[in-house]
Amino acid sequence: MSDSTPETPRPSETAPGTVKVALLGAGNVGAEVARILIDHGGELAARVGAPIELIGIAVRDVAARRTVELPAGLLTTDADALIDAADVVIELTGGIEPARSRILRALHAGKPVISGNKALIARHGRQLQDAADAAGVPLSYEAAVAGAIPIVRPMRDSLAGDRVDRVLGIMNGTTNYILDQMDTTGAQFEDALAEAQRLGYAEADPTADVEGHDAAAKAAILASLAFHSTFTIDDVYCRGITGVTAADVAAARDSGYVIKLLAVCERYADGVNLRVTPTMIPREHPLAGVHGAYNAVFVEAENAGSLMFYGAGAGGAATASAVLGDFVSAARRLVLGGPAQVAEPHAQLPALPMDEVRTSFSITLVVHDRLGVLARIAQVFADHGVSIYTMQQKDHPRGAPRLAELRLVTHRGANKDLMATVEALAELADVEEVAGVIRVEHAD
Numbered sequence: 404m405s406d407s408t409p410e411t412p413r414p415s416e417t418a419p420g421t422v423k424v425a426l427l428g429a430g431n432v433g434a435e436v437a438r439i440l441i442d443h444g445g446e447l448a449a450r451v452g453a454p455i456e457l458i459g460i461a462v463r464d465v466a467a468r469r470t471v472e473l474p475a476g477l478l479t480t481d482a483d484a485l486i487d488a489a490d491v492v493i494e495l496t497g498g499i500e501p502a503r504s505r506i507l508r509a510l511h512a513g514k515p516v517i518s519g520n521k522a523l524i525a526r527h528g529r530q531l532q533d534a535a536d537a538a539g540v541p542l543s544y545e546a547a548v549a550g551a552i553p554i555v556r557p558m559r560d561s562l563a564g565d566r567v568d569r570v571l572g573i574m575n576g577t578t579n580y581i582l583d584q585m586d587t588t589g590a591q592f593e594d595a596l597a598e599a600q601r602l603g604y605a606e607a608d609p610t611a612d613v614e615g616h617d618a619a620a621k622a623a624i625l626a627s628l629a630f631h632s633t634f635t636i637d638d639v640y641c642r643g644i645t646g647v648t649a650a651d652v653a654a655a656r657d658s659g660y661v662i663k664l665l666a667v668c669e670r671y672a673d674g675v676n677l678r679v680t681p682t683m684i685p686r687e688h689p690l691a692g693v694h695g696a697y698n699a700v701f702v703e704a705e706n707a708g709s710l711m712f713y714g715a716g717a718g719g720a721a722t723a724s725a726v727l728g729d730f731v732s733a734a735r736r737l738v739l740g741g742p743a744q745v746a747e748p749h750a751q752l753p754a755l756p757m758d759e760v761r762t763s764f765s766i767t768l769v770v771h772d773r774l775g776v777l778a779r780i781a782q783v784f785a786d787h788g789v790s791i792y793t794m795q796q797k798d799h800p801r802g803a804p805r806l807a808e809l810r811l812v813t814h815r816g817a818n819k820d821l822m823a824t825v826e827a828l829a830e831l832a833d834v835e836e837v838a839g840v841i842r843v844e845h846a847d
Protein backbone atom coordinates (compact mmCIF):
# COMPACT_ATOMS: atom_id res chain seq x y z
CA MET A 404 0.00 0.00 0.00
CA SER A 405 1.54 3.35 -1.03
CA ASP A 406 1.34 6.53 1.11
CA SER A 407 -0.97 8.11 -1.43
CA THR A 408 -3.53 5.30 -1.29
CA PRO A 409 -4.17 4.61 2.39
CA GLU A 410 -6.68 1.88 3.25
CA THR A 411 -7.33 3.28 6.74
CA PRO A 412 -7.64 6.88 7.90
CA ARG A 413 -4.55 8.53 9.34
CA PRO A 414 -4.34 8.69 13.11
CA SER A 415 -5.70 12.05 14.23
CA GLU A 416 -3.19 14.65 15.41
CA THR A 417 -5.77 17.34 16.03
CA ALA A 418 -5.75 19.81 18.91
CA PRO A 419 -8.24 19.13 21.73
CA GLY A 420 -11.61 20.82 21.08
CA THR A 421 -11.34 20.42 17.31
CA VAL A 422 -14.50 19.17 15.58
CA LYS A 423 -13.37 16.20 13.48
CA VAL A 424 -15.36 15.68 10.31
CA ALA A 425 -15.72 12.42 8.37
CA LEU A 426 -16.97 12.72 4.80
CA LEU A 427 -18.42 9.65 3.10
CA GLY A 428 -18.42 9.98 -0.70
CA ALA A 429 -16.48 12.25 -3.06
CA GLY A 430 -18.80 12.48 -6.06
CA ASN A 431 -20.55 15.58 -7.42
CA VAL A 432 -21.62 16.81 -4.00
CA GLY A 433 -19.03 15.21 -1.70
CA ALA A 434 -16.08 16.61 -3.66
CA GLU A 435 -17.58 20.12 -3.43
CA VAL A 436 -18.16 19.74 0.31
CA ALA A 437 -14.51 18.70 0.70
CA ARG A 438 -13.31 21.63 -1.41
CA ILE A 439 -15.29 24.16 0.65
CA LEU A 440 -14.23 22.60 3.98
CA ILE A 441 -10.61 22.82 2.86
CA ASP A 442 -10.74 26.27 1.20
CA HIS A 443 -13.03 27.98 3.72
CA GLY A 444 -12.29 25.97 6.87
CA GLY A 445 -11.24 29.07 8.86
CA GLU A 446 -14.48 30.90 8.13
CA LEU A 447 -16.62 27.86 8.93
CA ALA A 448 -14.66 27.28 12.17
CA ALA A 449 -15.42 30.86 13.24
CA ARG A 450 -19.13 30.17 12.75
CA VAL A 451 -18.90 26.86 14.61
CA GLY A 452 -16.96 28.42 17.46
CA ALA A 453 -14.15 25.82 17.40
CA PRO A 454 -11.47 24.59 15.02
CA ILE A 455 -12.70 22.04 12.49
CA GLU A 456 -10.75 19.38 10.64
CA LEU A 457 -11.73 17.17 7.73
CA ILE A 458 -10.05 14.00 8.96
CA GLY A 459 -10.84 11.78 5.99
CA ILE A 460 -12.99 11.03 2.95
CA ALA A 461 -14.33 7.51 2.46
CA VAL A 462 -14.44 6.45 -1.19
CA ARG A 463 -14.76 3.18 -3.06
CA ASP A 464 -11.58 3.64 -5.07
CA VAL A 465 -8.85 6.02 -3.90
CA ALA A 466 -7.31 6.08 -7.38
CA ALA A 467 -10.50 7.12 -9.22
CA ARG A 468 -10.54 10.38 -11.23
CA ARG A 469 -12.62 13.11 -9.53
CA THR A 470 -14.20 16.42 -10.54
CA VAL A 471 -12.22 18.20 -7.78
CA GLU A 472 -8.62 17.33 -6.92
CA LEU A 473 -8.55 16.18 -3.29
CA PRO A 474 -5.56 15.61 -0.99
CA ALA A 475 -4.67 11.94 -1.51
CA GLY A 476 -3.81 11.59 2.18
CA LEU A 477 -7.44 12.14 3.12
CA LEU A 478 -8.86 9.36 0.95
CA THR A 479 -9.64 6.02 2.53
CA THR A 480 -11.68 2.93 1.76
CA ASP A 481 -12.24 2.18 5.47
CA ALA A 482 -15.45 4.10 6.13
CA ASP A 483 -16.15 2.46 9.51
CA ALA A 484 -12.76 3.40 10.97
CA LEU A 485 -13.25 6.93 9.69
CA ILE A 486 -16.70 7.19 11.31
CA ASP A 487 -15.30 5.88 14.58
CA ALA A 488 -12.57 8.53 14.57
CA ALA A 489 -14.92 11.47 13.83
CA ASP A 490 -17.17 13.83 15.81
CA VAL A 491 -19.53 14.61 12.93
CA VAL A 492 -20.33 12.43 9.89
CA ILE A 493 -21.44 13.70 6.47
CA GLU A 494 -22.91 10.97 4.24
CA LEU A 495 -22.91 11.72 0.50
CA THR A 496 -22.56 8.29 -1.06
CA GLY A 497 -26.25 7.70 -1.93
CA GLY A 498 -28.20 4.42 -2.05
CA ILE A 499 -29.61 2.38 0.82
CA GLU A 500 -26.72 0.15 1.90
CA PRO A 501 -24.08 0.58 3.19
CA ALA A 502 -25.23 4.19 3.75
CA ARG A 503 -27.93 3.17 6.26
CA SER A 504 -25.62 0.98 8.36
CA ARG A 505 -22.94 3.64 8.38
CA ILE A 506 -25.35 6.37 9.47
CA LEU A 507 -26.70 4.10 12.23
CA ARG A 508 -23.15 3.33 13.33
CA ALA A 509 -22.48 7.06 13.72
CA LEU A 510 -25.81 7.81 15.45
CA HIS A 511 -25.50 4.89 17.87
CA ALA A 512 -22.10 6.29 18.83
CA GLY A 513 -23.73 9.69 19.55
CA LYS A 514 -22.38 11.48 16.48
CA PRO A 515 -24.47 14.02 14.55
CA VAL A 516 -25.08 13.00 10.94
CA ILE A 517 -25.71 15.14 7.87
CA SER A 518 -26.96 13.43 4.72
CA GLY A 519 -28.28 14.35 1.28
CA ASN A 520 -29.59 10.85 0.72
CA LYS A 521 -33.29 11.27 -0.07
CA ALA A 522 -33.66 7.70 -1.34
CA LEU A 523 -32.59 6.44 2.08
CA ILE A 524 -34.50 8.97 4.18
CA ALA A 525 -37.71 8.46 2.20
CA ARG A 526 -37.54 4.75 3.02
CA HIS A 527 -35.84 4.50 6.42
CA GLY A 528 -36.13 8.05 7.77
CA ARG A 529 -38.18 6.97 10.78
CA GLN A 530 -35.61 4.36 11.84
CA LEU A 531 -32.76 6.84 11.44
CA GLN A 532 -34.62 9.63 13.27
CA ASP A 533 -35.45 7.25 16.14
CA ALA A 534 -31.76 6.36 16.42
CA ALA A 535 -30.83 10.05 16.39
CA ASP A 536 -33.47 10.89 19.02
CA ALA A 537 -32.34 8.00 21.23
CA ALA A 538 -28.77 9.28 21.07
CA GLY A 539 -29.89 12.92 21.49
CA VAL A 540 -28.03 14.05 18.38
CA PRO A 541 -29.27 15.76 15.22
CA LEU A 542 -29.90 14.00 11.93
CA SER A 543 -29.97 16.75 9.29
CA TYR A 544 -30.88 16.45 5.62
CA GLU A 545 -31.54 19.87 4.10
CA ALA A 546 -29.74 18.80 0.92
CA ALA A 547 -32.11 15.87 0.45
CA VAL A 548 -35.04 18.05 -0.66
CA ALA A 549 -34.64 20.60 -3.46
CA GLY A 550 -30.83 20.86 -3.16
CA ALA A 551 -29.69 24.32 -2.08
CA ILE A 552 -33.17 25.64 -1.29
CA PRO A 553 -33.79 25.97 2.44
CA ILE A 554 -37.05 24.05 2.75
CA VAL A 555 -36.50 21.19 5.22
CA ARG A 556 -35.63 23.52 8.08
CA PRO A 557 -38.37 26.09 7.30
CA MET A 558 -40.87 23.24 7.13
CA ARG A 559 -39.66 21.66 10.37
CA ASP A 560 -39.02 24.84 12.38
CA SER A 561 -40.46 28.03 10.89
CA LEU A 562 -43.83 26.51 10.02
CA ALA A 563 -44.13 24.39 13.18
CA GLY A 564 -46.73 26.82 14.54
CA ASP A 565 -48.94 26.74 11.46
CA ARG A 566 -51.13 24.17 9.68
CA VAL A 567 -49.92 23.25 6.22
CA ASP A 568 -52.67 22.42 3.73
CA ARG A 569 -50.76 21.84 0.53
CA VAL A 570 -47.22 21.54 -0.78
CA LEU A 571 -46.73 21.85 -4.52
CA GLY A 572 -43.34 21.68 -6.13
CA ILE A 573 -40.90 21.14 -8.91
CA MET A 574 -38.43 19.08 -6.91
CA ASN A 575 -36.24 17.35 -9.46
CA GLY A 576 -33.62 19.37 -11.33
CA THR A 577 -32.82 16.74 -13.95
CA THR A 578 -36.38 16.35 -15.22
CA ASN A 579 -37.02 20.08 -15.08
CA TYR A 580 -33.86 20.58 -17.13
CA ILE A 581 -34.98 17.97 -19.68
CA LEU A 582 -38.56 19.27 -20.00
CA ASP A 583 -37.32 22.87 -20.19
CA GLN A 584 -34.84 22.01 -22.96
CA MET A 585 -37.56 20.13 -24.87
CA ASP A 586 -39.88 23.13 -24.49
CA THR A 587 -37.50 26.00 -25.20
CA THR A 588 -35.00 24.54 -27.69
CA GLY A 589 -36.87 21.52 -29.07
CA ALA A 590 -34.06 19.27 -27.74
CA GLN A 591 -34.50 15.49 -27.78
CA PHE A 592 -35.11 13.75 -24.44
CA GLU A 593 -31.89 11.68 -24.59
CA ASP A 594 -29.65 14.66 -25.44
CA ALA A 595 -31.09 16.77 -22.63
CA LEU A 596 -30.65 13.88 -20.16
CA ALA A 597 -27.00 13.40 -21.19
CA GLU A 598 -26.35 17.11 -20.59
CA ALA A 599 -28.06 16.97 -17.17
CA GLN A 600 -25.79 14.05 -16.27
CA ARG A 601 -22.71 15.94 -17.47
CA LEU A 602 -23.69 18.93 -15.31
CA GLY A 603 -23.92 16.73 -12.18
CA TYR A 604 -27.69 17.04 -11.67
CA ALA A 605 -28.70 13.43 -12.26
CA GLU A 606 -28.59 10.57 -9.75
CA ALA A 607 -25.97 7.83 -10.21
CA ASP A 608 -28.79 5.87 -11.89
CA PRO A 609 -30.84 8.54 -13.73
CA THR A 610 -33.85 6.19 -13.81
CA ALA A 611 -34.59 7.57 -10.35
CA ASP A 612 -34.92 11.04 -11.88
CA VAL A 613 -36.81 10.33 -15.10
CA GLU A 614 -39.23 7.81 -13.56
CA GLY A 615 -40.12 10.31 -10.81
CA HIS A 616 -38.73 8.26 -7.90
CA ASP A 617 -36.35 11.02 -6.80
CA ALA A 618 -39.16 13.61 -6.70
CA ALA A 619 -41.39 11.06 -4.95
CA ALA A 620 -38.74 10.54 -2.26
CA LYS A 621 -38.55 14.30 -1.70
CA ALA A 622 -42.34 14.57 -1.58
CA ALA A 623 -42.47 11.85 1.12
CA ILE A 624 -39.79 13.58 3.20
CA LEU A 625 -41.36 17.02 2.94
CA ALA A 626 -44.89 15.77 3.56
CA SER A 627 -43.75 13.89 6.69
CA LEU A 628 -42.51 17.20 8.10
CA ALA A 629 -45.38 19.32 6.78
CA PHE A 630 -48.13 17.04 8.08
CA HIS A 631 -46.33 15.72 11.22
CA SER A 632 -46.74 12.16 9.96
CA THR A 633 -44.62 9.31 8.64
CA PHE A 634 -44.78 8.85 4.88
CA THR A 635 -42.46 6.73 2.78
CA ILE A 636 -41.85 6.74 -0.95
CA ASP A 637 -44.36 3.87 -1.23
CA ASP A 638 -47.13 6.30 -0.22
CA VAL A 639 -46.51 8.46 -3.30
CA TYR A 640 -48.43 7.85 -6.53
CA CYS A 641 -45.66 8.32 -9.05
CA ARG A 642 -45.44 8.74 -12.83
CA GLY A 643 -42.22 9.90 -14.51
CA ILE A 644 -41.54 11.78 -17.73
CA THR A 645 -40.37 8.95 -20.00
CA GLY A 646 -43.81 8.88 -21.67
CA VAL A 647 -43.80 12.63 -22.38
CA THR A 648 -43.17 13.12 -26.10
CA ALA A 649 -41.99 16.11 -28.11
CA ALA A 650 -45.54 16.21 -29.52
CA ASP A 651 -47.02 16.48 -25.98
CA VAL A 652 -44.65 19.35 -25.18
CA ALA A 653 -45.47 21.13 -28.47
CA ALA A 654 -49.24 20.63 -28.02
CA ALA A 655 -49.06 22.00 -24.47
CA ARG A 656 -47.12 25.03 -25.71
CA ASP A 657 -49.64 25.57 -28.50
CA SER A 658 -52.46 25.62 -25.92
CA GLY A 659 -50.70 28.04 -23.55
CA TYR A 660 -49.32 25.45 -21.11
CA VAL A 661 -45.94 24.02 -20.14
CA ILE A 662 -45.34 20.47 -18.88
CA LYS A 663 -43.54 20.08 -15.54
CA LEU A 664 -42.93 17.09 -13.28
CA LEU A 665 -45.03 18.29 -10.37
CA ALA A 666 -45.13 16.93 -6.82
CA VAL A 667 -48.37 17.61 -4.95
CA CYS A 668 -48.95 16.80 -1.27
CA GLU A 669 -52.41 17.87 -0.15
CA ARG A 670 -54.48 17.56 2.96
CA TYR A 671 -58.01 16.13 2.74
CA ALA A 672 -60.48 15.71 5.61
CA ASP A 673 -59.31 12.13 6.18
CA GLY A 674 -55.64 12.16 5.23
CA VAL A 675 -53.02 13.35 2.76
CA ASN A 676 -52.61 12.52 -0.90
CA LEU A 677 -49.08 12.48 -2.30
CA ARG A 678 -48.44 12.35 -6.03
CA VAL A 679 -45.74 13.07 -8.61
CA THR A 680 -46.90 13.31 -12.21
CA PRO A 681 -46.11 15.17 -15.42
CA THR A 682 -48.53 18.08 -15.24
CA MET A 683 -49.59 20.87 -17.58
CA ILE A 684 -49.33 24.30 -15.99
CA PRO A 685 -50.64 27.54 -17.57
CA ARG A 686 -47.78 29.68 -18.91
CA GLU A 687 -48.69 32.53 -16.55
CA HIS A 688 -48.41 30.30 -13.43
CA PRO A 689 -45.26 31.16 -11.38
CA LEU A 690 -44.10 27.51 -11.59
CA ALA A 691 -44.08 27.76 -15.40
CA GLY A 692 -41.17 30.22 -15.08
CA VAL A 693 -38.94 27.69 -13.26
CA HIS A 694 -36.29 26.89 -15.86
CA GLY A 695 -33.23 24.65 -16.16
CA ALA A 696 -32.34 22.64 -13.06
CA TYR A 697 -34.04 25.15 -10.77
CA ASN A 698 -36.63 23.93 -8.28
CA ALA A 699 -39.52 25.71 -6.59
CA VAL A 700 -41.73 24.67 -3.71
CA PHE A 701 -45.08 26.34 -2.89
CA VAL A 702 -46.44 25.89 0.57
CA GLU A 703 -50.01 26.84 1.42
CA ALA A 704 -50.54 27.20 5.16
CA GLU A 705 -53.61 28.22 7.11
CA ASN A 706 -52.11 31.36 8.65
CA ALA A 707 -48.96 32.12 6.63
CA GLY A 708 -50.90 31.91 3.35
CA SER A 709 -48.86 31.04 0.26
CA LEU A 710 -45.08 30.86 0.46
CA MET A 711 -42.71 30.11 -2.40
CA PHE A 712 -39.17 28.75 -2.05
CA TYR A 713 -37.05 28.93 -5.20
CA GLY A 714 -33.45 28.16 -6.16
CA ALA A 715 -30.93 25.63 -7.40
CA GLY A 716 -32.36 22.17 -6.85
CA ALA A 717 -29.31 20.20 -7.99
CA GLY A 718 -25.61 20.47 -8.75
CA GLY A 719 -22.50 19.80 -6.68
CA ALA A 720 -21.65 23.25 -5.30
CA ALA A 721 -25.27 24.33 -4.76
CA THR A 722 -26.10 21.16 -2.85
CA ALA A 723 -22.86 21.44 -0.84
CA SER A 724 -24.16 24.78 0.46
CA ALA A 725 -27.14 23.03 2.10
CA VAL A 726 -24.90 20.26 3.47
CA LEU A 727 -22.52 22.76 5.05
CA GLY A 728 -25.39 24.79 6.53
CA ASP A 729 -26.46 21.64 8.34
CA PHE A 730 -22.86 20.92 9.30
CA VAL A 731 -22.27 24.35 10.89
CA SER A 732 -25.46 24.08 12.88
CA ALA A 733 -24.73 20.51 14.08
CA ALA A 734 -21.11 21.33 14.94
CA ARG A 735 -22.12 24.52 16.77
CA ARG A 736 -24.52 22.49 18.87
CA LEU A 737 -21.75 19.98 19.57
CA VAL A 738 -19.53 22.80 20.81
CA LEU A 739 -22.19 24.62 22.83
CA GLY A 740 -24.07 21.54 24.05
CA GLY A 741 -27.86 21.31 24.45
CA PRO A 742 -30.42 18.77 23.34
CA ALA A 743 -31.13 17.93 19.71
CA GLN A 744 -34.58 18.76 18.43
CA VAL A 745 -36.91 15.82 18.50
CA ALA A 746 -39.64 16.11 15.85
CA GLU A 747 -42.46 13.79 16.90
CA PRO A 748 -44.79 12.83 14.02
CA HIS A 749 -47.76 13.36 16.34
CA ALA A 750 -50.53 13.59 13.70
CA GLN A 751 -49.79 10.33 11.85
CA LEU A 752 -52.25 11.10 9.04
CA PRO A 753 -52.85 8.27 6.56
CA ALA A 754 -51.78 8.47 2.92
CA LEU A 755 -54.88 8.53 0.68
CA PRO A 756 -55.11 6.58 -2.58
CA MET A 757 -55.76 8.41 -5.85
CA ASP A 758 -59.41 7.40 -6.39
CA GLU A 759 -61.18 10.27 -4.63
CA VAL A 760 -58.46 12.86 -5.24
CA ARG A 761 -59.80 15.87 -7.12
CA THR A 762 -57.67 16.73 -10.11
CA SER A 763 -58.00 17.82 -13.76
CA PHE A 764 -57.03 16.11 -17.00
CA SER A 765 -56.09 17.32 -20.45
CA ILE A 766 -57.32 14.71 -22.94
CA THR A 767 -56.27 14.76 -26.61
CA LEU A 768 -58.53 12.76 -28.93
CA VAL A 769 -58.24 11.97 -32.62
CA VAL A 770 -61.88 11.82 -33.76
CA HIS A 771 -63.87 11.18 -36.93
CA ASP A 772 -65.00 14.65 -37.95
CA ARG A 773 -68.70 13.93 -38.52
CA LEU A 774 -72.12 15.25 -37.55
CA GLY A 775 -72.88 15.07 -33.82
CA VAL A 776 -69.40 13.93 -32.73
CA LEU A 777 -68.95 16.77 -30.22
CA ALA A 778 -72.33 16.10 -28.61
CA ARG A 779 -71.56 12.40 -28.23
CA ILE A 780 -68.18 13.14 -26.68
CA ALA A 781 -69.66 15.74 -24.33
CA GLN A 782 -72.25 13.14 -23.29
CA VAL A 783 -69.51 10.72 -22.17
CA PHE A 784 -68.10 13.42 -19.88
CA ALA A 785 -71.58 14.23 -18.53
CA ASP A 786 -72.36 10.53 -17.94
CA HIS A 787 -69.32 10.33 -15.65
CA GLY A 788 -70.04 13.58 -13.83
CA VAL A 789 -66.96 15.26 -15.30
CA SER A 790 -67.27 18.90 -16.35
CA ILE A 791 -65.38 20.26 -19.39
CA TYR A 792 -63.32 23.42 -18.73
CA THR A 793 -62.04 24.18 -22.26
CA MET A 794 -62.16 22.51 -25.67
CA GLN A 795 -60.14 23.20 -28.83
CA GLN A 796 -60.62 21.58 -32.22
CA LYS A 797 -57.55 21.36 -34.48
CA ASP A 798 -56.83 19.88 -37.86
CA HIS A 799 -55.36 16.41 -37.57
CA PRO A 800 -51.58 16.95 -37.13
CA ARG A 801 -50.67 14.70 -40.06
CA GLY A 802 -53.45 16.17 -42.22
CA ALA A 803 -55.50 12.96 -42.35
CA PRO A 804 -58.79 13.65 -44.16
CA ARG A 805 -62.00 13.43 -42.11
CA LEU A 806 -60.05 13.21 -38.85
CA ALA A 807 -59.73 16.06 -36.35
CA GLU A 808 -57.85 16.55 -33.11
CA LEU A 809 -59.79 17.58 -30.00
CA ARG A 810 -58.02 18.89 -26.91
CA LEU A 811 -60.22 18.97 -23.83
CA VAL A 812 -59.31 20.21 -20.38
CA THR A 813 -61.63 19.20 -17.56
CA HIS A 814 -62.63 20.95 -14.38
CA ARG A 815 -61.50 19.19 -11.23
CA GLY A 816 -63.16 15.83 -10.76
CA ALA A 817 -62.58 12.66 -8.75
CA ASN A 818 -59.60 10.82 -10.24
CA LYS A 819 -61.59 7.59 -10.64
CA ASP A 820 -64.31 9.42 -12.65
CA LEU A 821 -61.68 10.99 -14.91
CA MET A 822 -60.07 7.60 -15.53
CA ALA A 823 -63.48 6.03 -16.28
CA THR A 824 -64.22 8.90 -18.71
CA VAL A 825 -60.99 8.22 -20.62
CA GLU A 826 -61.80 4.50 -20.82
CA ALA A 827 -65.31 5.22 -22.12
CA LEU A 828 -63.99 7.71 -24.70
CA ALA A 829 -61.58 5.08 -26.02
CA GLU A 830 -64.58 2.77 -26.63
CA LEU A 831 -66.58 5.39 -28.57
CA ALA A 832 -66.91 4.67 -32.32
CA ASP A 833 -66.25 8.37 -33.07
CA VAL A 834 -62.85 8.20 -31.37
CA GLU A 835 -60.00 6.93 -33.52
CA GLU A 836 -57.39 7.32 -30.79
CA VAL A 837 -56.87 8.73 -27.30
CA ALA A 838 -53.63 10.48 -28.24
CA GLY A 839 -52.70 11.88 -24.83
CA VAL A 840 -53.84 12.14 -21.23
CA ILE A 841 -51.99 14.42 -18.86
CA ARG A 842 -52.89 16.00 -15.56
CA VAL A 843 -53.46 19.79 -15.42
CA GLU A 844 -53.00 22.23 -12.56
CA HIS A 845 -55.21 25.27 -13.09
CA ALA A 846 -57.15 27.64 -10.94
CA ASP A 847 -60.75 26.53 -11.51
Ligand SMILES: NC(=O)C1=CN([C@@H]2O[C@H](COP(=O)(O)OP(=O)(O)OC[C@H]3O[C@@H](n4cnc5c(N)ncnc54)[C@H](O)[C@@H]3O)[C@@H](O)[C@H]2O)C=CC1
Nearest residue numbers: 428429430431432462463495496497519520607717718722
Ligand atom coordinates in the same frame (compact mmCIF):
# COMPACT_ATOMS: atom_id res chain seq x y z
N1 LIG B 1 -26.08 15.71 -7.40
C1 LIG B 1 -27.00 16.50 -6.87
O1 LIG B 1 -27.36 17.53 -7.44
C2 LIG B 1 -27.64 16.14 -5.58
C3 LIG B 1 -27.39 14.96 -4.92
N2 LIG B 1 -27.99 14.67 -3.74
C4 LIG B 1 -27.70 13.43 -3.03
O2 LIG B 1 -26.38 13.49 -2.54
C5 LIG B 1 -25.80 12.19 -2.55
C6 LIG B 1 -24.55 12.22 -3.42
O3 LIG B 1 -24.91 12.63 -4.72
P1 LIG B 1 -23.81 12.82 -5.87
O4 LIG B 1 -22.60 13.40 -5.27
O5 LIG B 1 -24.49 13.50 -6.97
O6 LIG B 1 -23.55 11.32 -6.26
P2 LIG B 1 -22.27 10.71 -7.02
O7 LIG B 1 -22.72 9.42 -7.60
O8 LIG B 1 -21.67 11.74 -7.89
O9 LIG B 1 -21.27 10.45 -5.82
C7 LIG B 1 -21.39 9.42 -4.88
C8 LIG B 1 -19.98 9.06 -4.48
O10 LIG B 1 -20.05 8.14 -3.42
C9 LIG B 1 -19.16 7.05 -3.72
N3 LIG B 1 -19.68 5.86 -3.09
C10 LIG B 1 -20.78 5.17 -3.45
N4 LIG B 1 -20.91 4.09 -2.65
C11 LIG B 1 -19.87 4.11 -1.79
C12 LIG B 1 -19.44 3.27 -0.75
N5 LIG B 1 -20.10 2.18 -0.46
N6 LIG B 1 -18.34 3.61 -0.05
C13 LIG B 1 -17.65 4.72 -0.35
N7 LIG B 1 -17.99 5.58 -1.35
C14 LIG B 1 -19.09 5.24 -2.05
C15 LIG B 1 -19.15 6.95 -5.23
O11 LIG B 1 -18.00 6.32 -5.68
C16 LIG B 1 -19.22 8.43 -5.62
O12 LIG B 1 -17.94 9.00 -5.67
C17 LIG B 1 -26.88 11.25 -3.08
O13 LIG B 1 -27.58 10.71 -1.99
C18 LIG B 1 -27.77 12.17 -3.89
O14 LIG B 1 -29.09 11.70 -3.97
C19 LIG B 1 -28.85 15.54 -3.13
C20 LIG B 1 -29.16 16.72 -3.74
C21 LIG B 1 -28.60 17.11 -5.01
Ligand SMILES: N[C@@H](CC=O)C(=O)O
Nearest residue numbers: 575576577604606717
Ligand atom coordinates in the same frame (compact mmCIF):
# COMPACT_ATOMS: atom_id res chain seq x y z
N1 LIG C 1 -30.94 14.17 -9.16
C1 LIG C 1 -31.51 15.19 -8.35
C2 LIG C 1 -30.45 15.86 -7.56
C3 LIG C 1 -30.97 16.67 -6.48
O1 LIG C 1 -31.69 16.26 -5.58
C4 LIG C 1 -32.20 16.20 -9.23
O2 LIG C 1 -32.04 16.14 -10.45
O3 LIG C 1 -32.93 17.03 -8.68
Ligand code: NA
Nearest residue numbers: 545548550552
Ligand atom coordinates in the same frame (compact mmCIF):
# COMPACT_ATOMS: atom_id res chain seq x y z
NA1 NA D 1 -32.90 21.87 0.50
